[in-house]
Amino acid sequence: MTPMPHDVAPVSANGKSLDLADAPSNGQPRERRLAFYQWLIRHLFPGVKVPIRIVFYNGIEVATAPGTPIATVRIRDRTTFLLMAVNLDMTFGDAYSEGRIEVEGDFLAFLVEAFRAPPAPATVQVLRHWIARWNARPRPNSVDKSRDNVWHHYDLGNDFYKLWLDEQLVYTCAYFPTSTATLEEAQIAKMERVCRKLWLKPGETVVEAGCGWGALARHMAKHHGVKVRAFNLSREQVAYARQRAREEGLADRIEYVEADYRSITGQYDVFVSVGMLEHVGPQNYRALGRLIHSVLKPTGRGLIHSIGRNHPCRTNPWLEKRIFPGAYMPSPREIARIFEPLDFSVVDVENLRLHYAKTLEHWLQRFDGVADKVRDMFDERFVRMWRMYLASSQAGFLSGTIQLFQYVFVPGKSNEIPWTRDQLYDRPTYPVPHHTSLSNGVMNGHGSL
């Protein structure tokens, strides 16, 4: 046996030599081939400390570390194996979707470990980036392209999303007041918290950029007595949102507009955007800041809720190509481009990444429960692609690769800000109070002069 590198052990790592009985048995070349596979695994998963077993198409098996493997990855053909070496993310995602890669055991734990692994050497990263870019250029977020990008994902059909989202179809990070809250409860708690962070007062006007199926707009109008104009590019979502607002008797207080956020005009007390910034693209952040500045009253408040990063990172090319064309998750430094040029004042930031992991846990569980129905609607490849997307997103939040930021901000000269955050916590966020008095507790800075 050749000596085993520290982080690549044969799968039967209890001291016995590797059983290569299933592999083509041709003496010396077999040993050399094993060494090559070990080198490759070390290169693909540098520094992974937990044992993951990899079984190649030719029966050769290696593991990332000694011990009982948390998962077994089966690579079914030679092409997949070779492509992984040059374009890991894209190949892994596509090959998993198409069944050319199979993962047995704890899929989530496997993904968490893969995400937690130390990054590859800088040269390898640059090479991978260019190969991935050559393979799939990130899509731009111009007005035209944004529409295509949105349709790609959000217009898959309301019936599809109804299968596994909560009853109100809220497709963003929920807030779990307790770990035992249901998904439905957690989505309501999230919406209520957004309203409280925005210090909504009855009669105020709200503009929402990217409203999904319209649940937040309905919650605001119903429970906080505000008027909402909500923008969304997805035809399917807007149709659903309008229908439901009519059914709930809220049509006179909510206007759903099928248009790009860049079409927003008017003057509002509140700007809110939950889960849209990911689709805006950092090159448009300054323009977004100018837009918010132009539509927000001088005493207004704003909230942006978005997936983010601890530092700038390229979007995973598979996710960008197959799931969210044009998506980009910004770091706080990048998000500052929205606020700083226009003198917006950041008053509150909360990072809810573990809540998004929990949300995705619920979604994935529900998705798996309706996989047969999804297969009937689409096909097996779609089911596996979405499982890959949901599980890797959950793993991303659990591993700290991605964050969930809620930013509350006000125009820089406004003193119309809550004196403390007590109002977020003075009553339980769940169950939701049906009419919330928001008149007390405000302390205008000028008042203390």
Add this chain to the structure above:
Amino acid sequence: MTPMPHDVAPVSANGKSLDLADAPSNGQPRERRLAFYQWLIRHLFPGVKVPIRIVFYNGIEVATAPGTPIATVRIRDRTTFLLMAVNLDMTFGDAYSEGRIEVEGDFLAFLVEAFRAPPAPATVQVLRHWIARWNARPRPNSVDKSRDNVWHHYDLGNDFYKLWLDEQLVYTCAYFPTSTATLEEAQIAKMERVCRKLWLKPGETVVEAGCGWGALARHMAKHHGVKVRAFNLSREQVAYARQRAREEGLADRIEYVEADYRSITGQYDVFVSVGMLEHVGPQNYRALGRLIHSVLKPTGRGLIHSIGRNHPCRTNPWLEKRIFPGAYMPSPREIARIFEPLDFSVVDVENLRLHYAKTLEHWLQRFDGVADKVRDMFDERFVRMWRMYLASSQAGFLSGTIQLFQYVFVPGKSNEIPWTRDQLYDRPTYPVPHHTSLSNGVMNGHGSL
């Protein structure tokens, strides 16, 4: 009369012509001189919409807007007047300190309006910047210079600070749970909130960078059962802190180290820094991030509390020269330089600027109450200089020119973060509980896998 520009009105703006009886009466030149003064005031206070009356050394009076003036500014000599035109901030501060400028009426409201005025044209700003820089270069924050910078301000003598700070000598932004809380209560509430945000557990180790007179370290050790190593460059402050820790029987749990924060070594559960970042200088933020990374355990937590800005701004040259050599107040984008290169995760940001305005209101009131004693310790110039500093700081926070950010952060891969912020609010922050159970409520992200 020449027509009055929109924003520069004669002081008796009730339609009657300006009374120039006290000014040298020489016909045509007097009118021309008035026009010049009006032009100058428009240039110095562009776009000020509230009436401020300016009385020049030669008796000429103008106002920034029609109406009853909120304050009267008396410029006592020609040199001051001319210097103001070229180096406004520096001249105003120095001239006020030396009694060459007097402000009657509402000093604070005058400062707020001056800060709220739209910025001068870019060319004027650049010119002013270079003149101010030529007049007084910002001091660097090397290890040697930092010591000088700290001594300049914090070693004015404990007796001086005892005159007007709270009983524990906390010289940073307090947290007022209610608008009627006393300064003493609000400082305790602030310290308790810092502890709760840091999720302190008995037996943990804390390193504090810049500990002032040591109150936070004492609060942590006494009420949360942690061990603290607290660094400070100020000899006077460290001597006081050690003495008081001995008196309170905390000497075995707190080590006060008279050294620069760059001397910190070891491994700690918690890094905390309240009111030091302003003295670090943005060129040192990356190094600060590396330092924190090297001393914080992988499951540790950190908190940085600092005056900041909505967007990068030069420090007021008068403040930098006379009060805080080397001081710089960063924007969120600049603060990100500490966190992003080392993959720190920002979990909570709170902006407490109105609380700092309130804190300064208390300080200024107390300072004015002991002005005679301060005059005996120093001189009249010192009293006026400090009144200028305290009042302009209060005005800065009230006008939104400066912010107070509390950042909570953890290493990027740590899931040892509070599930919600409930623990900050589940008991009143004031009065302070004497022993706080912090064992429940944590929800480890991994636990939910």
